[in-house]
Amino acid sequence: MSRLQGKVAIVTGAASGFGKGIAAKFIGEGARVIIADLSADAGQAAAAELGDNCAFLQGDVTKAADWQALLQLATDKFGGLDIVINNAGATYANKPTMQVTEKEFDLVFNVNVRSVYQSTEVLVPYFLDNKRPGVFIQVASTAGLRPRGGLTWYNASKAAVINGTKSMAVEFGPNNIRFNCVSPVVGSTGMTHLFLGKADTEENRAGFVSTIPLGRPSTPADVANACCYLASEEAAFITGVNIEVDGGRCV
Numbered sequence: 001m002s003r004l005q006g007k008v009a010i011v012t013g014a015a016s017g018f019g020k021g022i023a024a025k026f027i028g029e030g031a032r033v034i035i036a037d038l039s040a041d042a043g044q045a046a047a048a049e050l051g052d053n054c055a056f057l058q059g060d061v062t063k064a065a066d067w068q069a070l071l072q073l074a075t076d077k078f079g080g081l082d083i084v085i086n087n088a089g090a091t092y093a094n095k096p097t098m099q100v101t102e103k104e105f106d107l108v109f110n111v112n113v114r115s116v117y118q119s120t121e122v123l124v125p126y127f128l129d130n131k132r133p134g135v136f137i138q139v140a141s142t143a144g145l146r147p148r149g150g151l152t153w154y155n156a157s158k159a160a161v162i163n164g165t166k167s168m169a170v171e172f173g174p175n176n177i178r179f180n181c182v183s184p185v186v187g188s189t190g191m192t193h194l195f196l197g198k199a200d201t202e203e204n205r206a207g208f209v210s211t212i213p214l215g216r217p218s219t220p221a222d223v224a225n226a227c228c229y230l231a232s233e234e235a236a237f238i239t240g241v242n243i244e245v246d247g248g249r250c251v
Helices: 018-029 042-051 064-078 102-129 152-175 193-197 204-207 220-231
Strands: 006-014 032-037 052-059 082-084 134-139 179-184 242-245
Touching: 006 018, 006 064, 006 179, 006 220, 006 242, 018 042, 018 082, 018 220, 042 052, 042 220, 064 102, 082 102, 082 152, 082 220, 102 134, 102 152, 102 220, 134 220, 152 179, 152 242, 179 220, 193 204, 220 242
Parallel strands: 006 032, 006 082, 032 052, 082 134, 134 179, 179 242
Antiparallel strands: none
16 A cells, blocks of 8 residues: 555645655656646646646745635645645755845745645645644754854755744644654755755865765755655654654754
8 A cells, every 4th residue: 555545645846856856756656746836837747747747826825814825726626635745945046144135034034934824724624624633844944953154044944944843743732733843954956055055066066965864965856755755654653753854964
C-alpha cells in the first residue's frame, strides 16, 4: 500500500522546484494533488506532466478567495482534502539590511507568512466542521533557525512561520490537525540566485556548500521525502516539529 493512498493534497508554488518535487512524490505515493501557482503556463505544464491524479489552479496564496477556490476544487474534483503544503515562498536579493525596501519587506512577509495565515483561516474550519483529521506542512528554511546578515527580513519571515506552526500544533492538536515544518538548506531553484546575491553557478555556490557537512545543497527529492513522512500515517504522533533538511548545516 502506498504511503498516501487515497489522500488529497494541496501544494502551493508547485509549478517548479521543491513544490513540484513534493507533488510528484505525493502522486507516486498514491495521493491526488492540486498544485497552485501564480504562473498559469508553468502550472498547467507541471499538472499535465504529473498526470490524471494532478490538477492545477492558478492562484495567489496571499488571498483568502484563492484558498477558498482551492478548497472548492479539492472537494469537487477529489472529494475532500487531507494535506496542505505551504511551499510557495519569496525573497529579495541578498544585500545589506539597510538597503531593503518597504516593498521587499512586504513581499517576504505577505508570501511567506500571510499565506500560511490565509490557508489556516480558510482550511482549518473545513477540518473542524467535518471532524476530519488534517495535516499542514510549511516549507520554512534553515534561515529561520540560523540567520545570517544579508537576508534579515526573509530570515525573520521564516522564523515566524516556524513559531506560528508550533503554536498551531498545540492549539489544534486536540482536533487531530497536525502542523509541522521542513527547513531546507539552499538548493538549486528559481530563487537560489537571490539567496546567493549573485548568479546560481557551481562556483558561486561553493562557499555556501562548504558549510554543509554532507557536502551538497538540498534537492526537491530531499524536501519531498521529509514532507511525505510528515503527511503519512507513520507520523500520526508527530506535530509541532521542524525537520531540518540541511545535510547538517544547522548543527
